[in-house]
Structures are given as structure tokens and as C-alpha cells.
Amino acid sequence: MLALSVAVVAHQDQRDGMRYWAAGLGVHIASYVFLSQVGNLGQFAGLLVVIVLRASAWALFAEGLFEFYRRRAPRLLIWGPVVAETVAFVLLFELATYRSLVVSLISLFQGGLVLQLMLQTRRHTPGRGQYFLMTGLVMAMALLSFRVLEVMRTGLVGMLDTTGSNPVQVISLLGALVTLILLSIGFVLMSKDRSDDQNRQLATQDELTGLANRRHLNHVLAQEWARFKRSGQPFALVMIDIDHFKLYNDHYGHPAGDACLRQIAEVIQSGMRRAGDLAARYGGEEFLLILPNTQAQDGLRLAEAVRQSVEQLNLPHAKSPLGRLTVSLGVAAMADAHYVDASGLLSAADAALYIAKQEGRNRVRLAQTGKHTASAPGKLVQLVWHSSYDSGYAVMDTHHRKLFAEANDILGLILSGQNAASLADRMDAFVVDIGEHFLEEEVLLFQSAYPAAAEHAQLHRELLAQGHALVAQFKSGRLLIGDLFVYLTQEVVARHILSADREFITFLHTKV
Structure with a gap:
């Protein structure tokens, strides 16, 4: 049922690892079926199939996780242990204790490979599903370690002993069931958490540039305005416009225009040094920066750094007087003037941008300072x-x-x-x-x-x-x-x- 449930929720059009995970569960469950039939199949053939299936299940789990994280799967490390367990079983079949030890140690290596991947990527994995999965992995490795110690202490072969029940077998079977449940719940939750995170990103990010979209921009701008009204914390806006972008699009074509927007967006984003700074696509070839706790001069310095970075790209622009792509920027700071609402500050930044363009483009201009009221525009x-x-x-x-x-x-x-x-x-x-x-x-x-x-x-x-x-x-x-x-x-x-x-x-x- 676990394998079927995971297979049902697997995304057919996404490389999310879910199909590998469902296959791994199915193979692992099949190993128990063959384990129950060892008496009919014969000790050697039956246990060999069980060993291969369980090692393959771990390999499929690893494949699923590497696909989930969109990393290149190290096939030798993933499938090599399957071959190693098979060879070890054949060579050590008559030595049950050593056979069980070697097989368990190889399984520990497989679990450790998966756990290492989880630990390396935990900071970049949204949600709490990863912790269910890591808990299941730790439990699986603890059970394998327990089996190794018990085999070394008593000589019993644990789960591969089908002649009756013993403490190692009972603990291993119950632990394996709980572990499979935790692993499956964890992986499904991880997939759901990432889908939710992607949906949130789609709702707040511009699809072309990856910067914040207009909707998220308006939300953050309202938050900064509320913070200013509440605590007096200043903030600044920087409006950015790509110079002669329509001519660029007409000359080089829209695909080149889209590539240009992405490059400019990367430069802008790289200039955001603080966690609270926001870079957004305002519309078309225009961008807006929201800089919390920033005075006018700091905003000017950042804007000038962005202007220089774009200029240093040396992107050809045959229709520009300078022969290369440039940007114009307008800066307005809340601390330098009084505005009735955030739209007033936004308009001031836009007006400063317009002045920069009127004066020849490829420059930064600061909005007029002083006290502005409705009676003194x-x-x-x-x-x-x-x-x-x-x-x-x-x-x-x-x-x-x-x-x-x-x-x-x-x-x-x-x-x-x-x-x-x-x-x-x-x-x-x-x-x-x-x-x-x-x-x-x-x-x-x-x-x-x-x-x-x-x-x-x-x-x-x-x-x-x-x-x-x-x-x-x-x-x-x-x-x-x-x-x-x-x-x-x-x-x-x-x-x-x-x-x-x-x-x-x-x-x-x-x-x-």
C-alpha cells in the first residue's frame, strides 16, 4: 500500500524522484515476500533474491533523492554495493555469521550515502519532511548497527534466519516497518513542501528574471511604509530603466531582449548585499529596488555600483549612442522628504529617473529633497x-x-x-x-x-x-x-x- 500510494502521487511530468522511491518501496516489500518463501525456493536461491532486492531498494532510494535534489547520481557508489552484496553472499554463503556481517555493513554504507546527501542539502530543502526522512534513515542505520553487534555477540544471523523467531529478528522486522513508514512519509512531505515552495515562488517571482514580481513588490513596499510610520525607520527606492531598450529589442529581436533582461537582473540581484533588500521587476525593462534602513547617500552609492556593473558588462547595443547597453537610475529616500504615502516616494524615484534620462541617460539622479505637501507641490x-x-x-x-x-x-x-x-x-x-x-x-x-x-x-x-x-x-x-x-x-x-x-x-x- 505504501508503494502504491507513493506511485499514485508521483508527478509524471517532473523529475522529483517519486517514481524511484515508489519502485524502491515496491522492491523492498517484494523482498519480504521472497523471504517468506525461502523454504520453498531453497536457502541459497531465496536468500540471494532477498539480498539483491533489499540492496536494490536502497539504490533506488538513493536514485530518487539524487533526482529530487537535481544532482548527478554517482551510479558506481549507488549500484556498486548491490553487486558487492551479491558477490559477498555467494562467496560467504556457507559462513552465515560473516555473510550477515558483510551484508549489513554494505547496507550501512548505502544508508550512510543517502544520509550524507540529506545532511549536505538540508539548508536548501524547504519544510519539515526532510526531518522525517532523516529520522527514518538514522533508525535504519541504528537497526543495521544493532544487527551487526548482535551477530558479533551471539552469532545469530537475525533477519535472514527463517527457522523461527529470535529477538534480533523481531526487533529488526518491527523497526524495518516503522522505518519504511517514516521514510515514505518523509519523502512525500519533502515533495509536497518543495511544490508548495515553488508555488509560493511563482506567486512572488517574475518568471523571466527570477526577481520579485510586481505583486510581491507592492506587498513589501506596503510593509516598509508601515514600518516607517510605526518606528521611523527610513528606507530608499531605486528605479532602474534600461536605456533605449525598445531599440535594442527591435534591432536584436525579442529572444535577445529577454536574455538581456535576465543578465541585467543578475547584475542587480548581485548588488543586493543585505537580507532585507529587495530587487523587483517593475514592468517591461524597468526594475525597482527597495532598500530598508537606507539613507539617500547609501542609496546613491548602491545605484552607482549597479550602473557601473551594467556598463562593465559591455553588452553591444548598436542603436545606443554609446554603442553598449546602459541603465539610468532614480533614487528617492523616505528620510529626505515627507510623503503622504508610499506611492509619493515611488513617484519621486520615477521622476528622478526621468531626469536622468533627460540629461543623457547612463547616470544616477537623486529625487528632490525637502518637505513636500499637497499645498506645496x-x-x-x-x-x-x-x-x-x-x-x-x-x-x-x-x-x-x-x-x-x-x-x-x-x-x-x-x-x-x-x-x-x-x-x-x-x-x-x-x-x-x-x-x-x-x-x-x-x-x-x-x-x-x-x-x-x-x-x-x-x-x-x-x-x-x-x-x-x-x-x-x-x-x-x-x-x-x-x-x-x-x-x-x-x-x-x-x-x-x-x-x-x-x-x-x-x-x-x-x-x-
Whole structure:
């Protein structure tokens, strides 16, 4: 039943050693069947089969454990004792006492091999199943040692004596039964514990890079924020972005891009020196470090070390101005400013990263320090209205200036750590205002018989859809301030105001 139970729970698609273990149990149990038939089979043939089966059972147990730990099995050490026991039995058959001693000592060697593997890997084995297994192994070796001592003391051959019951035989049989139960329970629990541990890792690790995933990142960030509020222990965040990664992907292909992400992740993880430090994949080519009990300068030093380590990889990047892969980093520390919640600190790190990229990439920048509140928003990232943006049409220019002012208010509130719910309302209102401006502009587009009115209106719909998407990202906690800034500067200002609107204004001037 034990062997059948283990075989049933064995994973057909995994190299977890369970099938070896089930086979070992089955072979070990078969040895007892043959032991009971020694009288019918003959002493030599019957006991030879028993010896071979029990030695093979130990070998299968060892194979199962080596497979479980994903280590190369030393076949000579595992199966050599099976041959040795067989040869010893044949040569010493007429000398029962010596035969029993040699066979027991070889079995002790087999058990010791398995126990040594368990002791070497115990620190890397999750759960308590390993302790059941080690207890069973120690009991098995204790029984074998007891049998050796009893044979040496009395000359009785113990379990291989089938003519009747004696103390050695009774103790050995009962002990063997308990040992098999402990070994089987232990191995099944070990397999379950590892499966549970793997499931926990899947729930908290990014599949591609092996770093913490976004879900685990949010959990740890909330914990650090709670610790800061409770005890005042500072912490720092480092936001990392791979420079020109989209160009890298387009040029070298997505498989190379995935390999690049894994290499960068390894460099980042190797820089985490303390047990509490967390490296996570934030999304795409962005990573985030959470550094407990860390001041700004310490965070800067670690960030610079990561930047240099990536640069020293010398990974070719044909589309980068530097010709190699680099990263930009933004650092923000809780001890250097006041934020309403953790998202404010995260936004500050993101804003510092954006500044690093704007200044040329491949550098580290520290977020603005000082006290930030909702009534005094930070000015780290702002849109600046230039006179060149004026169209000459007062109504249109007034709308544009109003949208600039609203955008700057939102950027400042994000940096100051404003309450997420009220910020979401502000962003909703901002997108509504953009939509109303577009509607009023479209009335003028079609009334003036502008030839590209339909294309211009389509651009409005695209920009409005992007705005709604950014609001949705913010509400789900996935919005980066850099993405919002790019939307405002490149899409709304450059693509719409300075390009599409400028063409429309030029058309209007020709009609006057």
C-alpha cells in the first residue's frame, strides 16, 4: 500500500524522484515476500533474491533523492554495493555469521550515502519532511548497527534466519516497518513542501528574471511604509530603466531582449548585499529596488555600483549612442522628504529617473529633497509654456494654457504624495477637459472646411484614448510619472499642439 500510494502521487511530468522511491518501496516489500518463501525456493536461491532486492531498494532510494535534489547520481557508489552484496553472499554463503556481517555493513554504507546527501542539502530543502526522512534513515542505520553487534555477540544471523523467531529478528522486522513508514512519509512531505515552495515562488517571482514580481513588490513596499510610520525607520527606492531598450529589442529581436533582461537582473540581484533588500521587476525593462534602513547617500552609492556593473558588462547595443547597453537610475529616500504615502516616494524615484534620462541617460539622479505637501507641490517635473506655442487664436491658446496648468498641478500632486483617490478625481477631470477642448476644436475644424479635419479628429480620439488608459493605469497603481510626462510633452504638445494644430492654424491664416 505504501508503494502504491507513493506511485499514485508521483508527478509524471517532473523529475522529483517519486517514481524511484515508489519502485524502491515496491522492491523492498517484494523482498519480504521472497523471504517468506525461502523454504520453498531453497536457502541459497531465496536468500540471494532477498539480498539483491533489499540492496536494490536502497539504490533506488538513493536514485530518487539524487533526482529530487537535481544532482548527478554517482551510479558506481549507488549500484556498486548491490553487486558487492551479491558477490559477498555467494562467496560467504556457507559462513552465515560473516555473510550477515558483510551484508549489513554494505547496507550501512548505502544508508550512510543517502544520509550524507540529506545532511549536505538540508539548508536548501524547504519544510519539515526532510526531518522525517532523516529520522527514518538514522533508525535504519541504528537497526543495521544493532544487527551487526548482535551477530558479533551471539552469532545469530537475525533477519535472514527463517527457522523461527529470535529477538534480533523481531526487533529488526518491527523497526524495518516503522522505518519504511517514516521514510515514505518523509519523502512525500519533502515533495509536497518543495511544490508548495515553488508555488509560493511563482506567486512572488517574475518568471523571466527570477526577481520579485510586481505583486510581491507592492506587498513589501506596503510593509516598509508601515514600518516607517510605526518606528521611523527610513528606507530608499531605486528605479532602474534600461536605456533605449525598445531599440535594442527591435534591432536584436525579442529572444535577445529577454536574455538581456535576465543578465541585467543578475547584475542587480548581485548588488543586493543585505537580507532585507529587495530587487523587483517593475514592468517591461524597468526594475525597482527597495532598500530598508537606507539613507539617500547609501542609496546613491548602491545605484552607482549597479550602473557601473551594467556598463562593465559591455553588452553591444548598436542603436545606443554609446554603442553598449546602459541603465539610468532614480533614487528617492523616505528620510529626505515627507510623503503622504508610499506611492509619493515611488513617484519621486520615477521622476528622478526621468531626469536622468533627460540629461543623457547612463547616470544616477537623486529625487528632490525637502518637505513636500499637497499645498506645496514639488517642482521637479513641470511643463513650461513657450510663446512659440501661441497660435494667435485667443480661445484656442486659453484652452491650451489651461490644460498646461492642470497637467502641472497633477504632476506636482503626484510628486508630493497626494492621496490616490483625490488624485484619481483630478486626473478624471483633466481627461474630461481634454475631451471638451477637442470637441470645441473639432467644431472649428469642420466649420472652416479644413481638408484634414477627419484626420485631425482621429488624432483627438487617439490622444483621448491614451489619456483614459493613463488614468486607468494610475488607478491600478501602474502609472509611472515618466509615462505621463511623455504623453503630455510628446503626444499632446509636440504631436498635437506643435504639429497638427500648427498646420490647422496655418490653414486658417490662409483663409483670412
